[in-house]
Amino acid sequence: MVYGGAIGLALIVSLMAAWTPLAGTIDNAAYDWMFALHEPRAAMTETALLAIDEASLAGMRGRRNLRCALGEALERVAAVGPRAVAIDLILTEPGTDEEDACLERGLRVAPRLVLGADIPQTRGWEFPLERFAVQSKAVGHVHADPDPVSRHLPLMKAQGRRRLWAMSLEAYRLVKGVAIVETPRELEVGERVIPALPETARAMRIRYRDGQSLPRVTLAELRADPEKAKRFTGRVVLVGFTAQSEVKDRLMTPLGDWMAGVEIHAHAYETIAAGRFLTDAPNWVVVLVSLGIALGAVWVFRGRPDWRAYALGGVLLLVAHLTPHVAYRQDIVFPTFAPVSTAWLAVVTAAVYQYFVARRQLQVAETDRERYKQAIHFVAHEMRTPLTAIQGSSELMSRYSLNVDKQKQMAEMINAESKRLARMITTFLNIERLSDGSTDLKRDPFGLEEAVAVCVERARVLAERKRMRIEVGEIGSAMLTGDRELMEYAIYNLLTNAVKYSPEETVITVNYEGRGAEGRLSVRDQGMGMDEKELKSIFDKFYRTKRAEAAGIEGTGIGLSLVNEIVGHHQGRIEVTSEVGRGSCFTLVLPVTDRIPTTIERA
Numbered sequence: 063m064v065y066g067g068a069i070g071l072a073l074i075v076s077l078m079a080a081w082t083p084l085a086g087t088i089d090n091a092a093y094d095w096m097f098a099l100h101e102p103r104a105a106m107t108e109t110a111l112l113a114i115d116e117a118s119l120a121g122m123r124g125r126r127n128l129r130c131a132l133g134e135a136l137e138r139v140a141a142v143g144p145r146a147v148a149i150d151l152i153l154t155e156p157g158t159d160e161e162d163a164c165l166e167r168g169l170r171v172a173p174r175l176v177l178g179a180d181i182p183q184t185r186g187w188e189f190p191l192e193r194f195a196v197q198s199k200a201v202g203h204v205h206a207d208p209d210p211v212s213r214h215l216p217l218m219k220a221q222g223r224r225r226l227w228a229m230s231l232e233a234y235r236l237v238k239g240v241a242i243v244e245t246p247r248e249l250e251v252g253e254r255v256i257p258a259l260p261e262t263a264r265a266m267r268i269r270y271r272d273g274q275s276l277p278r279v280t281l282a283e284l285r286a287d288p289e290k291a292k293r294f295t296g297r298v299v300l301v302g303f304t305a306q307s308e309v310k311d312r313l314m315t316p317l318g319d320w321m322a323g324v325e326i327h328a329h330a331y332e333t334i335a336a337g338r339f340l341t342d343a344p345n346w347v348v349v350l351v352s353l354g355i356a357l358g359a360v361w362v363f364r365g366r367p368d369w370r371a372y373a374l375g376g377v378l379l380l381v382a383h384l385t386p387h388v389a390y391r392q393d394i395v396f397p398t399f400a401p402v403s404t405a406w407l408a409v410v411t412a413a414v415y416q417y418f419v420a421r422r423q424l425q426v427a428e429t430d431r432e433r434y435k436q437a438i439h440f441v442a443h444e445m446r447t448p449l450t451a452i453q454g455s456s457e458l459m460s461r462y463s464l465n466v467d468k469q470k471q472m473a474e475m476i477n478a479e480s481k482r483l484a485r486m487i488t489t490f491l492n493i494e495r496l497s498d499g500s501t502d503l504k505r506d507p508f509g510l511e512e513a514v515a516v517c518v519e520r521a522r523v524l525a526e527r528k529r530m531r532i533e534v535g536e537i538g539s540a541m542l543t544g545d546r547e548l549m550e551y552a553i554y555n556l557l558t559n560a561v562k563y564s565p566e567e568t569v570i571t572v573n574y575e576g577r578g579a580e581g582r583l584s585v586r587d588q589g590m591g592m593d594e595k596e597l598k599s600i601f602d603k604f605y606r607t608k609r610a611e612a613a614g615i616e617g618t619g620i621g622l623s624l625v626n627e628i629v630g631h632h633q634g635r636i637e638v639t640s641e642v643g644r645g646s647c648f649t650l651v652l653p654v655t656d657r658i659p660t661t662i663e664r665a
Contacts, residue, residue, distance in 0.1 A: 066360065068415055072407035073356040077349060080400035092398035094211065096390050097270075097316035104271055108335045109328040110297040111278035112139065113304040118281035129161040132301070135284050136168030138291045139299055146174035148233045150204050150302030150324035153177065153190040162193065169197035174236040176229050178204040181221050199236050202229030206326045212313040215330045216263035217249065217256070230331040233298050254334060257341045267340040267395065268326065269333045270315045276328055278304075300328045343389060343396045351396075352404040355382055359408035363416045371416065375409045382406075445487075448479040455479075503631050504545040510581065510654065511537040513550050514572060521557035528566040532557070535573040540581045540654040544632045552625040553583070556648050559621065560587035563610065564645070581654035586647040592640040600638060601626040 079085055112135060114128070122131050132151075139147065156162060169175060175198040177190045195201060203219040203226040206212050217228045227235075227242060231251070235242055240252035249256040249264060258264035277297070279290045302324025306312065312322050321329075333339070355378065362374040382405030389396035455472045458464070464472065518532055525532050542549060560570045568588040575582045592600065596607045601622050629636055633653055640646035 064415075068411050069356050069360050069408050072411045073352060073404055076400060076404040076407050077352060079403060080348070080352075080397065085397075085399040085403075088399045089397045090211065090213070092386060093213065093395060094316040096387060098318065100387075100390055101269065101271075101317070105275040106271060106277060106328065106332055108298055109276070109331050110144075110294050110299055111276055111304075111324065111328055112284070112294070112299055112301040113278050113280045113324075114302065115280050115282070116305045116307065119305055119307070121282045121285070127161075129157050129165040131281060131285065133164040133166070133168030135281055136165075136172050136301075138284060138288050139294050140168075140171040140173060142291045142295045144173060144294045144297055144299045146176065146233045146237050146298045147172040148176040148178075148202070148229050148298065148300050148327070150178050150229065150300060150327060152180045152188050152204070153194045154188045156191060162191070166193055166197065169194055172197075174199050174233070176200045176202050176232045176236065178202060178229055179226055180204060181219060186221055187224055187226075200227075200232040202227050202232035204229050204323055204327065206313055206323050210314060212315055212321070212326055213267060214262075214265040215268050215326065216265050217258055218264040220263075228327070228330065230300075230327040231334065233300075234331055234334045237298060251334070254337055256334065257339050266330065266333065267342075268315075268330050269336065269338065269340065270317050270319075270329050271332065272317070276325060298331060300324050300331070302327075338393060340390075340393055340395050343394050348397060348400050351385065352400050355401055355404045356408045359405070359412045362409075363412035372413065375413060379405050379409060445483060448483040451479040452476050452483075503548075505543055506546065507541050507543050507655075508546040508549075510540040510542050510574070510583065510652075513542070513546055514553060514574075514583070517550055517554040517557055518572065520554060521561060524558060524561045525570065528561065528564075530561060530564065530566065530568055530570060532570045532572065535571070537574040537583075538576070539656050540574065540576060541656065542581075542632070542652060542654060545628075548628045549632065552628045552650070553585075555621045555625050556585040556650075559648075560585055560589065560646075563587065564589035576654065579653055579655075581652050582649050583652065584647055584649040586645065588645040591642040591645050593642050597638055597640060601636070 114132075118131075119128075122128055136147065153165075157165075169177075177195060177198040177200075179190065179201050180188045180203070182188060189195065189201060190198070203216075205216060205219055205228075215228055215230070217231050219226055219228075231242070231249075234254075235251055238252045238254075243250040244260075247257065247259055249258050256264075256266055258266050277293055279293055284290055302322060304322045304325070312320055313326065314320055315326075315329075358378050358381075359375065362378060363371045382401040383398075385401050386396045386398045455476050459469060459472050514534065514537060518534055522532055557570065557572075564570065564587045570588075571584075571586045573584050573586070575584075590610070592607060626636055629650055629652070635651050637649040637651060638646065639649075
């Protein structure tokens with residue numbers, strides 16, 4: 063559940079980021095790179111440019127004689143049979159009668175003439191003068207994409223109730239002799255279907271070709287050599303400024319070329335004529351592909367904690383990076399940021415998650431292995447005494463002819479030690495189950511005095527071998543709630559440790575003190591004691607003091623760690639005070655209650 067949630071969060075973050083301005087910048091940069099990489103540099107076949115460059119303006123001494131020069135040029139162009147003429151000049155302001163008449167004669171003979179209109183930011187439409195407009199077959203807008211890099215051409219511009227088609231689109235319509243039909247997602251111009259959505263101003267992606275492939279003749283060249291007009295035969299002629307001093311809409315293309323607006327419209331016309339359009343992938347497809355990548359990351363890393371998962375994750379990243387390229391080869395513009403960011407976030411999230419999961423599993427396995435080793439040590443140490451007694455008694459009974467009383471004594475010993483061994487096994491299993499959380503602690507009430515008495519009686523046998531005394535103070539009616547067998551194991555362990563680490567002919571003292579809801583049961587010895595450093599590690603598993611090892615005292619260091627666990631499960635704690643050479647005192651601080659007298663006891 064957590065794993066799927068983490069991948070889902072990575073997907074959501076990626077998709078939300080995919081619609082930010084930064085993501086748009088990255089997508090545009092990737093589009094420009096793919097455009098330059100995949101786009102063919104074929105020559106322009108349908109259009110030609112009559113360019114008004116710096117040399118042309120210089121020859122006319124600026125704009126003064128432009129209209130007369132343009133009118134003469136149009137007459138020469140019309141004579142060679144062009145398919146259409148589109149003029150990217152805003153002929154709004156009147157000139158002298160002579161200049162306007164000269165231009166009017168040229169416009170009158172131009173076939174399928176399209177004039178340009180503009181929408182400046184400060185005012186409404188700027189249309190050509192009526193005397194010029196009546197000579198045209200259509201008026202089209204001359205806007206290009208307002209971004210620094212011209213990737214689209216809005217095929218329709220509207221202001222108020224008036225809207226115009228792009229100049230290049232109007233020229234194509236006139237050449238084909240058909241009408242423009244609008245549908246919710248496309249424009250139909252005869253047999254040509256252009257993917258262009260209304261909400262994007264019917265924007266069309268331009269498939270630019272090499273800027274040097276556009277056939278062009280400058281106005282100055284045509285005036286100097288009228289024969290160059292033959293280059294316009296059978297072509298759509300676009301007329302406009304290319305001089306940097308006059309061009310206001312010079313923009314960069316995805317190919318890295320700077321182009322004037324009239325050149326951009328020429329490439330747009332070639333795009334429509336070729337009929338091979340780039341379409342944007344729908345948003346739902348982008349989301350679906352990103353979802354597939356995220357699910358792929360889930361599949362790759364689920365159940366594969368080894369190198370194969372990381373290898374497949376690399377393949378998934380490669381697929382995400384190649385997806386926009388493959389889509390572009392199918393004339394589909396697929397955004398780069400969404401799949402790539404989804405892939406990276408999902409793969410990294412899945413890899414990190416699985417790494418920590420695998421690490422946790424390894425830690426669990428190591429813990430289980432350590433617990434198993436501890437169990438073996440515990441069994442070897444704690445069960446050695448009863449097993450030795452059973453083995454020795456059984457050998458005596460089988461090797462020697464013993465009288466009936468001796469056989470009975472040996473049999474009773476074997477039975478007692480067998481029961482003791484069974485209790486030890488049960489206690490050990492209970493402790494293990496409590497430690498790994500597979501069982502709950504018993505919640506049975508029992509008297510502390512009885513539990514201590516049982517433990518002292520068992521430990522007294524060991525103490526007598528070293529001529530030691532165990533003195534027990536008054537405990538009274540204190541009651542504990544929990545597992546009596548486990549608590550007896552804890553108390554017995556403290557007593558046997560006191561005997562083990564104390565010299566002969568010393569005294570072990572067991573005292574109890576009640577403090578409200580807390581009971582303090584202490585076991586004090588007169589043994590070798592411990593320093594402060596040893597006290598910090600006394601409850602660590604397998605820890606044994608250097609002093610005990612030097613004295614040759616046997617032990618595994620497991621007992622006190624188990625006592626600490628048992629007391630902790632009973633909501634208690636252990637306090638230890640010790641001084642080297644003067645003994646130690648272990649105090650069990652436990653929650654207690656007073657015994658409730660029965661009816662007989664009250665009587």
